[in-house]
Amino acid sequence: MRSLKVFGARNGRDPALAGVGNRPELLRRKTIGNNSRLLLAAGVLAVGPALYALVTGAPLALLVTSIVLGGALTALAMHQRGQFDHSAMAQVATLMAAGLVLTIADPRFADAGLAMALLGPVLAALVARSSMRRVSWLALLPIIAIALASTLLGLPANPLPDAQLLPASGLGFAIAFAVVAYSAHHINSAFEVHDKAQIDAYRHLIEHVQDAVLRFAADGQVMLASRSAEPLFGCARYQLSGNSLVERVHVLDRPAFLTAFSDASQLGRSRTIEVRMRQDDPRAGSSVPRFIWVEAQLAPILDETASEEAHEVIALLRDITSRKDTEAAMAEARRVAEDASQAKSRFLATIGHELRTPLNAVVGFSEMMTSGIGGQLTGTHKEYAGLIHQSGRHLLEVVSMLLDMSRIEAGKFEIQAEQIAPADIVPACFAMVETMAQARSVRLLSEIEADLPMLTADERVCRQILINLLSNAIKFSHEGGQVSVAVKRQGQSISLSVRDRGIGMAPAALDRIGEPFFQVQDGLTRKYEGTGLGLSIVKGLVELHGGTLRAISEVGTGTTITVLLPINGPATKASETAEIVPLHREPLAAALPLWQKETRKAQ
Structure with missing residues (x-):
């Protein structure tokens, strides 16, 4: 059986609170009001026949009519006050009360009174809440028990004749049937309108x-x-x-x-x-x-x-054709860029090997000439040989950097990790850059923490990292400045910090630390020489060790570059280093969505 309850608010809340546009709830309330008026009209129309029956000695019809009129007036008053649920319950109670009177008056079990009482829960199922419907069915049980007891015990002792029972029973049942039939018809029409509106809305949605x-x-x-x-x-x-x-x-x-x-x-x-x-x-x-x-x-x-x-x-x-075309274009552009990068790496490796052999000869023979092995030279020739030796060594360093960079990018730079003492690296690196520091009157200072643990790393690579950092710091320091190196333990890593008090870097330049060929001062008029590969090589070597490179700088006050190397080496084991807090994490590649995987399967 359909009920307007399904369109209203649930859990006993007033659906009017949900908004004025709740048309099914408004229709339910209208049905309750019309039922009250229908009961009142039926009661008024039944007053005349009931009075006539009273005159003829049958007061039962007037009693039933009075119950209907009283219930109708009560329900209508509650409806006008906005107590719609109470109005619906008053209507149900009216039908069941009239049915109870007829059931008591008629000793037969299957009488019109019991039928009228049964229509009460039916009306509640149509217009009332679920809680009220349960109450109406529970209230029907005593009426059924009274009807059953009247039949078994033959009560009342002096039953009314059918001439008095039939008008009252027929009148009451007709009123109850009219109210229930009207409610059912009205609700059915509401469902048809609602279903049609829903279908039209879905059709409009699908079509547009x-x-x-x-x-x-x-x-x-x-x-x-x-x-x-x-x-x-x-x-x-x-x-x-x-x-x-x-x-x-x-x-x-x-x-x-x-x-x-x-x-x-x-x-x-x-x-x-x-x-x-x-x-x-x-x-x-x-x-x-x-x-x-x-x-x-x-x-x-x-x-x-x-x-x-x-x-x-x-x-x-x-x-999604346009999106697919864009993805294909991006994939092709990425492939072209990767091919260009690989071609660049191959070119650097090839040209580096081709240049290193003749440069070694130039450096070696120029050094022999300056030392007088090939004979005594004049002052001018000796000066020229020194310039050739200096330029050759500079080119050889550039070629070595290019080779290191190409090997790192190609993933062919091998690391031979072993147990080394971090404190022993600093003096050897100071000796390598001492001549450069003296040329610029830069003091070299070191601060090494005591009782440092052994570090699992490639000693040659660690020296190269520190030498590159020291060379940069000395190059960009002012005349008479100082460069300090600090070595200490930081968590499960060894920290190597190189600090200078030179020209410093702006935030925009600091964000590009580690990019190949990047220089703070570019152009042909730049003051400081270099290829811009030093820090990029350092960054690559640090990442090969599973470490981190951090930089702090301010224009005019200097730069501090810190390298963190895991104590246990590139393949750090959690069981050996206990709890590890990562200080640097590269972004992970996003996982492919499911639909991309399905597309690849189909292709």
């Missing part, structure tokens, strides 16, 4: 949504296609009926499409995939089919009452 909407039967037949499907497939929607949609799917993507449809229909799982589908073009002069990329969202229509194992499926289709 941007994505194409398709409804599939459980066997895959297309049952419905929206208007937006026509521009997507380039054909009238009636041409999509049957199994024609599967024929439009690219032959390489059909397994993925059929698998997704099976998951939705058989297993009741929603799936989203990307497939290629044929798009018709009547104006095309070529017979070669045109395929577009379509994102298909397949969702099962779950019906708990259906006995079939397979479900109907709703599909939302969207044209």
Whole structure:
């Protein structure tokens, strides 16, 4: 049995609080008010026959009429005060009270009074809340018990004749039947209007949504296609009926499409995939089919009452060809960039090896000439030989940097990790840059923490890292400045910090620390020489050790660059270093969505 209760608020809350636009609730209230007026009108019309029956010696009809009039007036007054639920309950109580009077007056079990009382819960099921419906059914139990007791015990002892019972019983049952029939008819009309409005709203939504909407039967037949499907497939929607949609799917993507449809229909799982589908073009002069990329969202229509194992499926289709073209262009651009990077690395490695051999000869023979091995030189020739030796060594250092950079980028720079003492690295590196520091009158200071643990690392690489940092710090220091090196333990890492009081860097330049060939002062007029590879090599070598490179700088006050190297080496084990707090983490590559994986399977 239908009830307007399903459209109202739940949990006993007033649906009027949900908004004025709750049309079903307004209709329920209107039905309750009309029932009150109908009861009042029926009672007024029954007053005349009841008075006539009273004159003829049958007061029962007047009693029933009085109960109906009293209940109708009470219900109408509550309705006008806005107490709609109480008004509905007053109507139900009126029918059941009148039925109780007739049941007591008539000793027969199946009488009109019991029938009238039974219509009370029926009316409650139509217009009242669920709690009130339960109360009405519970209130019916005593009436049934009274009727049963009257039948078994033969009460009352002097039953009224049928001439008095029939008018009262017929009048009461007619009034109750009229109220229940009106409520049922009104509610049925409300459901028809509501269902039609819902269907019209869904139809309007389907026809005007941007994505194409398709409804599939459980066997895959297309049952419905929206208007937006026509521009997507380039054909009238009636041409999509049957199994024609599967024929439009690219032959390489059909397994993925059929698998997704099976998951939705058989297993009741929603799936989203990307497939290629044929798009018709009547104006095309070529017979070669045109395929577009379509994102298909397949969702099962779950019906708990259906006995079939397979479900109907709703599909939302969207044209994503432009997005796919963009992704393909980006992938191609990335491939070209990667190829260019590899070509650059190969070029650097090749040219580096080709230059190193003759440069070694230039440096070696120029050093022999300056030392007088080949004979005594004049002052001018000796000066020229010194310039050749100095330039050769500079070029050899540049070539070595290029080779190191190319090996790091190619992943061919091998690390030989072993146990070393961090404190022993600093003096050896100071000796390597001492000449450079003396040329600029820069003092070298060191601060080494006592009782440092042994460090698992490549000693040659660690020296190269520190030498590059010291060379940079000395180069960008002022005349007569100082460069300090601090070595200490920081958590499960060894910290190597190099600080200078030189020119410093701006925040924009600081963000680009580690980029190959980047220099704070660029252009042909720059004051400081260099290739811009020193810090990029340092960063690569630190990352090969599983470490971190950090820089703090301010223009005019100097720069501090800190390197953190794991104590246990590149392959740090949690069991050996206990709890480790990572200080640096590279961004992880985003996992591929499910629909991309499905597309790759189909391709």
